[in-house]
Amino acid sequence: MKVNEYYRASSLEDAYRKLQEDPKNQIIAGGLWIKKIGQDCNALVDLSTLGLNKISETKDEVIVGSMVTQRDFENSNVIRSLFNDSLAFSVREIMGVNFRNIATIGGSIIGRYPFSDVITGLLPYDVSLEFYPEQKMSLEDYLSYKGKINAILVAIHIKKGSGKGFYKKVKTTALDFPIINFGIAKVNGEYRIAVGARPLTGALAHKAMDYLNSQSKLDQESYKKAAEIAAEELMLLDNKDASKEYRTDLVKVYVRRGLEEVSK
Ligand SMILES: Cc1cc2nc3c(=O)[nH]c(=O)nc-3n(C[C@H](O)[C@H](O)[C@H](O)COP(=O)(O)OP(=O)(O)OC[C@H]3O[C@@H](n4cnc5c(N)ncnc54)[C@H](O)[C@@H]3O)c2cc1C
Known part of the structure; x- marks a missing residue:
């Protein structure tokens, strides 16, 4: 290079x-x-002297500077106080501590990497991205935005709320990239389901979410049905790490388990 x-x-x-x-x-x-x-x-x-390595909060949101390292993110008391300490789960299984002391949250989002644990971990929450020159868009809109945004990612805004999250990274060995990953949450009473490394970039399972959020009563059968809807609506593909069929089975199992977990 x-x-x-x-x-x-x-x-x-x-x-x-x-x-x-x-x-x-x-x-x-x-x-x-x-x-x-x-x-x-x-x-x-290099942006390292611009003070973008801080996590701050207001009454309504937590603001994570784009240069905050994955390690500082996972150890932050502010982050840990959100959603029953579930936001940091996605970051904790990326490589080792030395690696996470260097890798940044902004660098993990801006590239829209299909395997990203950070993206799938944040997607179930109300997250928006702040750019320079001034522009703000939701994480979900950024992921579906066609083309490259010619801007600098300044900060990630996470809206506060009550609830609980679940994160699962399925991988072959401890330090591997994910075969598939899941971010599931119940925030302010609403269910949210994100699946990434499909091997496509993380996406929300809107039909499954709509199904759950429209039911007056939920039980084990509802979670199972929502998992089946998610497996049906999300595009899952083959690659060298896993087949489409295996990924489909994983969605059915882990979406159901995640929903059970966040409903407790
Ligand atoms: C060996 C290896 C294994 C990995 N395994 C995993 C894994 O299992 N799960 C996972 O989720 N991730 C994994 N990653 C990705 C890693 O977690 C980071 O997401 C990645 O390294 C990018 O972060 P960085 O700070 O190093 O960014 P950099 O390498 O510095 O930058 C990456 C890109 O983003 C651009 N960029 C960075 N910051 C900004 C900004 N503020 N505004 C605009 N553009 C910006 C840069 O120009 C560059 O194009 C792995 C990476 C490596 C090298």
């Missing part, structure tokens, strides 16, 4: 201006994915 210049930005405006100079300039956050891909680039624009 060849890089011509390392540029430490003095402000978001400065970073954005530098990005516009050359299409081969790019932001560097933790740099782990950039290194893995190993693609040549002109300038790497």
Whole structure:
């Protein structure tokens, strides 16, 4: 990998201006994915001195700076106080602690990686992304947005609420990428179901959610039926890690288990 210049930005405006100079300039956050891909680039624009590594809160939301590391996210008392400490589950099983001390939350979202545990873990909640130049969109809209957003991810806004979440990463060995992953939550009484690494990027199972949220009474049979609806509506595919049939079976099992868990 060849890089011509390392540029430490003095402000978001400065970073954005530098990005516009050359299409081969790019932001560097933790740099782990950039290194893995190993693609040549002109300038790497470093955001590390812009104060984007903080987690703050208001009455209604928690704001996670894009440069917050996965490790700081999983250990944050503010994050742990949300939804019965379920938000950090998705991050805790990514590689080891040394890795998570470097990898950032922003770098994990912006690439819309199909395998992303961070995306599937956040998707069941009311999450929106703040960009520079000024723009805000929900995480779900960002995932379905066609094309690349020419902007810097500044922060992730997580709306507060009451409820409980469940996260499951199915993998072959401890440090592997997921074969499939599940983020399930009951937030303010509403069920939310996200499935990622299908092997496509995380998506919400809207039909299954609508089914559950329209029932006056729920029991084991309802959770089983919702899991079947999710397996039917979400596109599940084959790849070298797992077949479509295996993924379909996993959806039926883990969506049901997740729903049971968040309903307790
Ligand atoms: C070996 C390995 C195994 C992994 N396993 C898993 C796994 O099992 N589960 C999982 O979920 N993830 C996994 N990941 C991904 C990892 O968790 C991070 O998501 C990834 O490394 C990106 O984070 P980063 O901070 O390193 O970003 P970088 O590598 O610095 O950047 C990644 C991309 O995002 C862009 N970018 C970064 N920040 C911003 C910003 N603020 N605004 C605009 N663009 C930005 C960069 O320009 C670059 O294109 C793995 C990665 C590696 C290298």
